[in-house]
Amino acid sequence: MTTTARRRVGALAAVGALVAAGLVAPTSPVYAADADLIVNGGFEAGLDGWFVNNGNATDSATLTPTDDAFSGASAVLVTDRATTGSGPMQDLSGKVQAGQTYALTARIRYDNAASPATKQFFATMHYGGATYTNLVSVTAAKGQWAQFSGQFTIPASQNVATARLFFETPWTSNPSADPDLHLMDFTLDDVSVVGAPPPPAPSKTIEVVGKLPGEHNPLIGHKFGADGYGFVHDGRVYLYLTNDTQGYAPDPNTGVSPGINYGDINQITVISTTDMVNWTDHGEIQVAGPNGVAPFTNNSWAPGMARKVVDGEEKFFLYYANGGGSSNVITGASPIGPWVSERTSTLIDGRTPGAEDVAWKFDPAPFVDDDGEEYLYFGGGPASTSMPPEERFNNPKNLRAIELGADMVSTEGTAAVVDAPVAFEAAQVFKRDGKYYLSYSSHFGGPDFGGNQTPLPGYPGGGQIGYLISDDPMSWPKETYAGVLFPNQSQFFGAGTGGNNHQSVFEYEGKYYFTYHAPTLNKRINGNTTQGYRSPHIQELTFNSDGTIQQVVGTYAGVEQVRDFDPYRVFEAETFGWSKGVATAKVDGGSPQFGDAAPNLVVRDVDNGDWTALSSVDFGAGVASLTAKVRPLVAGGTIEVRLGDVTAPVVATIPVDAPLGEWTELTASLDGVTGVHDVYFTYTGPAGEDLFELDTWAFARDLAVLATGSVRCFGRNAQLVVDVTNDASARITGSVTTDYGTKEYGVQPGTSKARTFPTETATVPAGVATVTASAKVDGELVSVTLDVPYEAHSCL
Ligand SMILES: [Ca+2]
Ligand SMILES: [Ca+2]
Ligand SMILES: [Ca+2]
Numbered sequence: 001m002t003t004t005a006r007r008r009v010g011a012l013a014a015v016g017a018l019v020a021a022g023l024v025a026p027t028s029p030v031y032a033a034d035a036d037l038i039v040n041g042g043f044e045a046g047l048d049g050w051f052v053n054n055g056n057a058t059d060s061a062t063l064t065p066t067d068d069a070f071s072g073a074s075a076v077l078v079t080d081r082a083t084t085g086s087g088p089m090q091d092l093s094g095k096v097q098a099g100q101t102y103a104l105t106a107r108i109r110y111d112n113a114a115s116p117a118t119k120q121f122f123a124t125m126h127y128g129g130a131t132y133t134n135l136v137s138v139t140a141a142k143g144q145w146a147q148f149s150g151q152f153t154i155p156a157s158q159n160v161a162t163a164r165l166f167f168e169t170p171w172t173s174n175p176s177a178d179p180d181l182h183l184m185d186f187t188l189d190d191v192s193v194v195g196a197p198p199p200p201a202p203s204k205t206i207e208v209v210g211k212l213p214g215e216h217n218p219l220i221g222h223k224f225g226a227d228g229y230g231f232v233h234d235g236r237v238y239l240y241l242t243n244d245t246q247g248y249a250p251d252p253n254t255g256v257s258p259g260i261n262y263g264d265i266n267q268i269t270v271i272s273t274t275d276m277v278n279w280t281d282h283g284e285i286q287v288a289g290p291n292g293v294a295p296f297t298n299n300s301w302a303p304g305m306a307r308k309v310v311d312g313e314e315k316f317f318l319y320y321a322n323g324g325g326s327s328n329v330i331t332g333a334s335p336i337g338p339w340v341s342e343r344t345s346t347l348i349d350g351r352t353p354g355a356e357d358v359a360w361k362f363d364p365a366p367f368v369d370d371d372g373e374e375y376l377y378f379g380g381g382p383a384s385t386s387m388p389p390e391e392r393f394n395n396p397k398n399l400r401a402i403e404l405g406a407d408m409v410s411t412e413g414t415a416a417v418v419d420a421p422v423a424f425e426a427a428q429v430f431k432r433d434g435k436y437y438l439s440y441s442s443h444f445g446g447p448d449f450g451g452n453q454t455p456l457p458g459y460p461g462g463g464q465i466g467y468l469i470s471d472d473p474m475s476w477p478k479e480t481y482a483g484v485l486f487p488n489q490s491q492f493f494g495a496g497t498g499g500n501n502h503q504s505v506f507e508y509e510g511k512y513y514f515t516y517h518a519p520t521l522n523k524r525i526n527g528n529t530t531q532g533y534r535s536p537h538i539q540e541l542t543f544n545s546d547g548t549i550q551q552v553v554g555t556y557a558g559v560e561q562v563r564d565f566d567p568y569r570v571f572e573a574e575t576f577g578w579s580k581g582v583a584t585a586k587v588d589g590g591s592p593q594f595g596d597a598a599p600n601l602v603v604r605d606v607d608n609g610d611w612t613a614l615s616s617v618d619f620g621a622g623v624a625s626l627t628a629k630v631r632p633l634v635a636g637g638t639i640e641v642r643l644g645d646v647t648a649p650v651v652a653t654i655p656v657d658a659p660l661g662e663w664t665e666l667t668a669s670l671d672g673v674t675g676v677h678d679v680y681f682t683y684t685g686p687a688g689e690d691l692f693e694l695d696t697w698a699f700a701r702d703l704a705v706l707a708t709g710s711v712r713c714f715g716r717n718a719q720l721v722v723d724v725t726n727d728a729s730a731r732i733t734g735s736v737t738t739d740y741g742t743k744e745y746g747v748q749p750g751t752s753k754a755r756t757f758p759t760e761t762a763t764v765p766a767g768v769a770t771v772t773a774s775a776k777v778d779g780e781l782v783s784v785t786l787d788v789p790y791e792a793h794s795c796l
Pocket of ligand 2: 205581582583604605606607610
């Protein structure tokens with residue numbers, strides 16, 4: 001009697017080893033109950049969260065923690081008050097809501113012997129500008145703790161974008177005339193504002209399938225991204241994008257977001273690939289703004305990237321537009337950071353020689369030549385009014401080329417004019433066969449460019465990508481103009497996709513690729529009326545024999561996948577070719593795939609029916625198992641694996657059955673799948689619930705080995721026989737372990753080997769032998785362990 005072996009990985013699905021991952025699980029906020037919106041109201045953490053009211057330039061005071069507290073160990077002492085409004089302030093912007101009622105309490109005391117016996121104090125809200133509202137008042141008796149205790153309702157019409165609470169004495173125009181009456185020191189403690197906390201921010205998750213299965217444009221369907229800049233390093237393509245998702249705020253009811261506000265954008269999104277179809281989301285770099293890498297800049301648009309070894313150290317330089325007025329650069333230790341700012345002021349601005357006349361000192365694109373010389377191209381916007389209208393239109397001379405210093409974060413010399421016809425913005429340079437190519441975006445005419453003019457023959461129309469070819473990276477006369485590289489994207493993607501564009505060209509494994517953007521995801525969400533949220537696209541470039549470039553045709557099909565996806569490794573779950581309904585978020589800790597210094601993201605907002613998919617996964621000779629690193633958020637979720645289509649039969653299921661909130665590795669067996677397939681991970685579970693978060697996937701190879709166990713009789717002596725059959729393409733070696741001993745074996749492809757174990761008994765109970773098997777498959781050492789059951793047998 002024989003029984004076929006079961007692969008041991010199957011049993012692991014229900015076990016679920018907990019992973020010490022170092023990932024921090026965010027605690028779920030509670031929105032139902034009222035909450036105290038004040039941080040550190042008792043001043044037990046010193047001055048955390050507090051600063052002096054700065055609504056007027058004349059406001060000034062000193063805040064000092066004091067142990068002379070109403071409760072606890074600490075309060076705040078307010079001294080040196082310059083105005084009646086000079087008092088402790090806390091920013092409640094984003095916390096309080098118009099139309100809501102709040103309960104305010106606080107303790108206050110003043111001691112100045114020369115002050116009156118009683119004094120009124122106010123708790124006041126500054127709503128920005130000149131809008132101040134007294135919320136609650138108290139009349140304190142000198143030397144005694146008085147209590148603010150009252151309610152206030154913010155008018156429904158009040159704009160609360162700015163809402164700053166502070167404590168003060170009643171206003172008078174000239175308080176210093178009687179400081180004992182108006183500017184006495186006071187002590188404050190136990191401040192509290194209790195009310196409904198703000199509602200959670202509306203979901204930004206893209207619910208539609210933004211990138212259709214089988215198509216390769218847009219590159220990603222779960223977020224937006226514009227002005228893509230392609231950069232190749234160490235066999236990997238990186239794309240740097242203006243984070244258009246930052247201002248995206250779809251209405252929870254209509255799903256439609258207000259139009260994009262570029263002024264909100266101070267992050268750059270990074271995605272990468274090795275196959276041009278499956279992209280890994282590396283998340284956003286907080287480039288600008290108060291918490292940015294370069295806090296002296298406000299915006300981060302239109303990135304450009306370069307690598308250079310500086311003083312023996314490999315560095316990566318990410319250039320960006322700080323709005324329209326200047327450009328800057330931050331420095332990375334790798335293409336995905338970590339990032340630092342080597343500068344304390346902008347790189348390109350009104351002080352840059354040769355850039356004085358450039359209206360928009362933005363869109364910086366670096367280029368490092370073969371000889372190590374480095375350049376930056378930038379500029380755009382309205383042409384100088386000193387030129388005749390025809391020239392302003394046709395040759396606006398608004399782009400510039402400048403040499404960079406060897407440190408890549410300074411400029412040298414004077415910027416040279418790039419005389420690109422009908423130029424608007426977005427200059428970018430690459431080199432091929434000794435020639436320099438500069439592509440750029442053309443303007444739409446109008447008053448900024450001389451009014452209604454007709455372009456010269458062959459010059460670009462509005463919103464097209466033109467290009468120049470030169471022998472010198474600093475010399476771009478109008479004679480170097482070579483034609484239109486890309487018409488406006490609306491020609492290919494239809495209504496709602498017009499507007500300006502921003503391109504780059506990069507070489508990857510011998511092919512040249514052209515990046516551009518189009519609001520195609522925005523269009524799939526909202527139809528033909530788009531709101532300006534752009535998505536990255538790539539097409540291949542084809543060169544003519546004379547070095548000119550064939551005009552690029554924009555397609556949803558995009559470029560071909562350049563290699564199959566290798567599933568036999570730990571790879572980020574935030575890697576996919578297509579997706580539906582999921583979002584990503586950065587988590588603490590490094591990346592399991594890209595290293596400790598690299599950012600790590602997880603796939604989140606996983607609901608019943610959502611899915612992610614990988615294009616052209618090569619399982620080779622066969623896959624044994626799939627391991628998911630997952631954090632369950634509710635009971636009852638499952639991960640299903642399907643091949644070829646989102647509705648194809650399920651070939652493996654991982655029940656996400658593990659402690660809630662903990663990162664866990666769960667494994668399911670996946671026998672018998674060979675060759676290349678699109679792989680769909682489909683997610684199921686209780687409706688309306690966030691099911692789980694996903695960090696990584698890992699597939700493990702199978703070994704085509706079969707083993708059977710049986711008992712034979714030699715007279716009255718029972719012998720256990722284990723047969724191992726090698727259906728793999730390489731020699732398999734391993735061991736057979738039984739209750740009656742262990743033996744090694746080796747077996748050639750297409751053959752079987754038996755190992756016999758004398759039992760020295762006549763009757764053998766049922767049992768399980770263990771067979772290990774190892775071989776080189778697809779160049780990798782693969783090992784499997786088989787549980788080989790055998791039935792009871794008697795030789796009596
Ligand atoms: Ca206190
Ligand atoms: Ca979802
Ligand atoms: Ca991850």
